[in-house]
Amino acid sequence: MDWGFILERTLSASIGVEVMVYALAAVGLNVHFGYTGLMNFGQAGFMAAGAYGIGVTVYWLQWSFWVGIGFVFVYGAVLALLLGIPTLRLRADYLSLVTIAAAESIRLIARSRVMRPITGGVEGVNKFAEKFYELSPFELGEFYSVGPFKYLGRDVWVLVVGWTTLLLVVMMVRQLMRSPWGRTLRAIREDEDAARALGKNAYFFKMQALMLGGLIGAVAGCIQSIQKSSVQADTFNPVITFTIWTILIIGGPGRVWSPIAGSTIYWTLIVFVENTLRQLPADTRETLEATIQLSDLNISMLRYILVGSGLLLLARFRPQGIFGSREEMALDRR
């Protein structure tokens, strides 16, 4: 087994593109669920809004890249309003129903043949990120490595911009949640009527939170599509949303750094397990294939099973997540 190779892959993944994109999307979900108690099961829909916001604007309308970035926010905000206006006055469950349905609707409509002239249908959109890579100070096709970390130049550029964005967004959310605005959100999370009786317009605050978290999700989708240089509808399936939920729960909802910690842990584990399984000595692999039919194909399934088991253990022994407070958790049971 080539442990050096496994280590290089694992460590590179631990601050890689997936970690950054999913952490960003999870920061958005943290604003929704962690701080405000909004059950958004359609974060993939907000990511799609961001990705199509830039892709469609630049590729089909031939407008500038920067206008495209503007549309990332426009699409995200419009989606938040569409979802929030009818549901935020109702019980919490309605938002979760509407968000999961909306996210799937967006995906299915975007990939439909009717929408082909706009969204590119199943093939999606590409050639919209050139401007971004033109600005790169790194050689796009060359490998850069520092210690065990090794990336292609274009990914280094994505990582630099992406992590900067992520850290700025986390700092912004931290500042907001320390303010009276954040205090009101936490009050609404716990008991909306109490907040309303004290003069807080709960509907308005929930709408602001939905919009902020949705816009952060849209930015995550935009960065992801730029890294892939393509937007494809099927990227934004419900599994993405639930992965983001998993990440948030690993880290602990309602904590500032938990999205980054959760995302790092999740993706590092996934990459480590996969690479280890693929690097097993030939005879071990034959045995595994003969006994539990572990072929090349279902290694990628097994890693999810193993990570899932890990999650079960976490839920059993540390239900509040990595950063969550056990004390706060205990207050629920009183």
Place this chain on the structure above:
Amino acid sequence: MTAGSEARADGATTQAADPPIIVANGVVKTFGGLRAVDVERLEIRRNKITALIGPNGAGKTTFFNLLTGFDKVDSGVITLDGEDITGTPPHRLAAKGMVRTFQLTKALAKLSTIENMKLGALDQQGEKFWSALIPGSWTKQEREIEARADAVLKRFNLTHMRDEYAGTMSGGQRKLLEMARALMTDPRVVMLDEPMAGVNPALAQSLLELIKLLPGEGRTVIFVEHNMDVVQEISDWVVVMAEGRIIAQGTKAEIKNNKAVVDAYLGAHHGEDLSKMELS
């Protein structure tokens, strides 16, 4: 008692020196076929303590919800200081100086006591999204609010719980906190839904003393209560509801001997020998 105030069993107008602070006129609320609230006219007197009593299911809490905007009337008009507030949402009413507490206490368990208190302050600059991003724009106001909150906590004898999660408090302390937090809105009208429920006798006494102080600060108190000792001790005026209607109102002495009230609580036949009653 103000001269000329007279209880009338039909619940009609009572005269007071000041104009009433709240007037409810023809307020009706039905749930399906049930007329939960049907109040012809009620006037709440300024800077007095009014008790709202009645047997279970009399519509007291529903009426409370209608007054505070948590439920919508089917018909009727409610005014606060002459201003029509029918259908005004709770957060606007709070801004107009009308605040309520809840029968099931809503102390926010995962916020500290001081955070609960600071939440109660109105018109906070730091509650606006863009200002929240710039600490300089709200920290000064936040310090003022905190000082005010500490003063109220002291008065409610909760200073030792200041930095604890409200969830660690006892039931009685939560009632105190909820009332203290309501006072942070600097209300003209304080509406307390069963303020004494689940509070131990020692704490109940200090809670009563605190309520008694409110009229002197220019606050009108309306409260729902089952405990007649409490009603006897603190109320200036008692309103009795049964089956959605106001069946009597008056001073506590008048209410105590009112036949309609006794009937509503104990049934029209109370005291009679069961064996002599007709079986229908």
